[in-house]
Amino acid sequence: MLKLARLSRLSLSDAEITQYQKELSEIFGYFDRLASVDVKELEPTYQVSKLVNVMREDIPKPQVANPDTLLEQLPKRDGRYIKVGRMI
Amino acid sequence: MALSNIKSHSTAWPSIEDIVSSVRKGEITASDNVTKALDIIAKLNPTYQAVLLTLDERAKKRALEIDKKIKAGEDVGRLAGVPFIAKDNMLVFGGETTAASNMLKGFVAPYQATAVDRLEAEGAICVAKANLDAFAHGASTENSDFCVTKNPYDVERVAGGSSGGSAACVALGFVPFALGTDTGGSIRQPASFCGVVGHKPTYGLVSRSGVVAMASSTDVIGALTTSLKDNALVLDVISGRDELDGTTIERDSIPYTQLDTQLKGLKVGIVSEYFGEGVQVEVGSTVLSAIEGLRAGGAEVEHVSLPSLLHGLAVYYIVVPAELSSNLSRHDGQRYPYSTPNTDSLEQSYTQSRSQGFGAEAKRRIIIGTHVLSSGYYDAYYKKAQTVRTKIVQEFEAAFEKFDVLVGPVSPTPAFKIGENADPIAMYLQDVLSVSASLAGIPALSVPCGYVDGLPVGLQIMSRFGADRLVLSVGQHVEGLVA
Numbered sequence: 001m002l003k004l005a006r007l008s009r010l011s012l013s014d015a016e017i018t019q020y021q022k023e024l025s026e027i028f029g030y031f032d033r034l035a036s037v038d039v040k041e042l043e044p045t046y047q048v049s050k051l052v053n054v055m056r057e058d059i060p061k062p063q064v065a066n067p068d069t070l071l072e073q074l075p076k077r078d079g080r081y082i083k084v085g086r087m088i
Numbered sequence: 089m090a091l092s093n094i095k096s097h098s099t100a101w102p103s104i105e106d107i108v109s110s111v112r113k114g115e116i117t118a119s120d121n122v123t124k125a126l127d128i129i130a131k132l133n134p135t136y137q138a139v140l141l142t143l144d145e146r147a148k149k150r151a152l153e154i155d156k157k158i159k160a161g162e163d164v165g166r167l168a169g170v171p172f173i174a175k176d177n178m179l180v181f182g183g184e185t186t187a188a189s190n191m192l193k194g195f196v197a198p199y200q201a202t203a204v205d206r207l208e209a210e211g212a213i214c215v216a217k218a219n220l221d222a223f224a225h226g227a228s229t230e231n232s233d234f235c236v237t238k239n240p241y242d243v244e245r246v247a248g249g250s251s252g253g254s255a256a257c258v259a260l261g262f263v264p265f266a267l268g269t270d271t272g273g274s275i276r277q278p279a280s281f282c283g284v285v286g287h288k289p290t291y292g293l294v295s296r297s298g299v300v301a302m303a304s305s306t307d308v309i310g311a312l313t314t315s316l317k318d319n320a321l322v323l324d325v326i327s328g329r330d331e332l333d334g335t336t337i338e339r340d341s342i343p344y345t346q347l348d349t350q351l352k353g354l355k356v357g358i359v360s361e362y363f364g365e366g367v368q369v370e371v372g373s374t375v376l377s378a379i380e381g382l383r384a385g386g387a388e389v390e391h392v393s394l395p396s397l398l399h400g401l402a403v404y405y406i407v408v409p410a411e412l413s414s415n416l417s418r419h420d421g422q423r424y425p426y427s428t429p430n431t432d433s434l435e436q437s438y439t440q441s442r443s444q445g446f447g448a449e450a451k452r453r454i455i456i457g458t459h460v461l462s463s464g465y466y467d468a469y470y471k472k473a474q475t476v477r478t479k480i481v482q483e484f485e486a487a488f489e490k491f492d493v494l495v496g497p498v499s500p501t502p503a504f505k506i507g508e509n510a511d512p513i514a515m516y517l518q519d520v521l522s523v524s525a526s527l528a529g530i531p532a533l534s535v536p537c538g539y540v541d542g543l544p545v546g547l548q549i550m551s552r553f554g555a556d557r558l559v560l561s562v563g564q565h566v567e568g569l570v571a
Binding site: 008031 | 195196198199200291292305331334335337396399401402403405406413417420421422423424425426427431432433434435436437438439440442443446448451452454455456458459462468469471472473474475476477478479481482512513516527528529553
């Protein structure tokens with residue numbers, strides 16, 4: 001649970017860890033039914049529309065959301081840079 | 089609220105076509121319609137909490153612009169002066185877009201959802217944003233970080249979810265139509281609970297651009313309305329290829345408003361697996377009565393078994409959390425409003441912002457998703473689930489070679505009481521009848537077909553990929569039967 005929390009960048013309280021452990025164990029128990037489903041020779045379906053490589057010309061077009069509008073929403077910025085805490 | 093009361097509320101508005109006609113003739117103005125909608129919202133929303141915020145200023149401004157154009161003799165579109173409400177996971181100008189989550193409180197959309205743009209281009213006016221389960225995770229709006237939407241038929245019961253706000257808005261007569269999203273039943277189930285029409289279009293038929301993503305391979309945008317005719321008209325306006333969404337497909341060349349499928353000879357398949365254990369007996373019998381009506385009208389009705397549909401829920405709750413865990417990784421405290429102040433490092437900023445901003449259900453699903461995608465578990469869970477998904481897709485395809493439509497209930501029960509399904513698995517089981525259509529991307533409709541203990545029940549009608557017009561036509565026949 002702690003490893004999963006770390007991977008998802010979530011910090012869980014002890015109470016949350018206990019609660020989620022219990023719930024997830026029940027949920028994953030429910031998933032066990034899939035183990036017995038025979039899927040020999042079938043490929044996974046990742047998307048249902050069967051579209052492949054939908055392309056468009058690489059030509060910039062004016063968009064409603066211009067960079068300045070997006071910058072205005074940032075929690076912390078420095079000019080046109082997103083400002084973040086130290087990483088190391 | 090008494091049944092008769094509700095029925096009069098949901099007839100607060102004429103058909104969309106009639107509204108447009110009066111606006112174009114100058115009998116009523118767009119501004120009148122906006123005022124009417126806002127007044128009804130002000131009167132009823134405190135009790136039902138279907139709406140999170142109203143977009144008064146922008147709606148009134150747009151109404152004035154439209155009224156001015158009409159006075160000048162200009163054509164303003166097929167939805168001239170029609171007010172609507174959008175689920176708050178759709179980007180709309182004029183107010184916040186929160187997805188009912190603290191994580192996005194204060195976020196102002198820099199662009200609009202394509203579906204909203206297309207409606208506005210035809211003269212429709214968005215007057216408010218509807219409540220939902222936060223990030224669309226849920227079946228009741230109980231997971232909204234802000235409020236629970238009450239069922240219009242009984243305030244102690246839920247309106248359904250995750251588009252509970254949208255469904256309630258239409259049932260209460262706030263507006264003639266509302267936009268919702270459906271990832272595993274989130275338009276159909278609240279439609280069933282609130283006694284309105286809810287259509288989940290074929291995957292890719294409506295652009296997902298500008299809609300907060302939940303599961304990218306099943307998310308669909310659709311309308312909640314009081315009639316099939318209105319639902320078809322909205323679909324006709326919002327559907328079709330969008331350059332901004334590479335997963336969009338070509339729409340029908342024939343308008344979706346042309347609902348001309350005959351009942352005579354129509355092959356209807358009753359899905360046996362949708363009437364089993366867990367489905368309330370009265371719900372099953374109410375739905376079967378409506379199906380009998382189709383038979384009486386000339387349809388050929390038979391039972392059909394699709395055994396892999398019994399695995400749909402397990403597949404869904406593996407695939408969807410996996411996809412949403414990826415989609416929600418963008419909420420990291422660096423780009424969108426919620427960000428924990430005064431953290432010591434980037435890592436801490438990520439972790440604390442996410443832990444504080446997300447609600448319990450979002451975290452639960454992110455953890456499930458992270459687990460099923462993680463090394464060592466990926467094959468057993470995610471890959472296996474996506475392969476069982478292929479079985480579901482193929483079983484539907486085989487069934488549609490024999491049948492035109494497949495039918496069954498939308499939800500195992502009518503609207504449940506607030507707090508009744510507090511256990512996560514109990515809540516997930518609500519979706520058991522609706523997830524498979526989402527996994528296959530096929531069109532699925534919920535049309536009101538009766539009541540159980542005074543609470544509405546919807547009939548689910550599904551058809552092959554792309555057959556939206558057929559589904560809506562059959563829905564219209566059911567509507568005629570139950571009227």
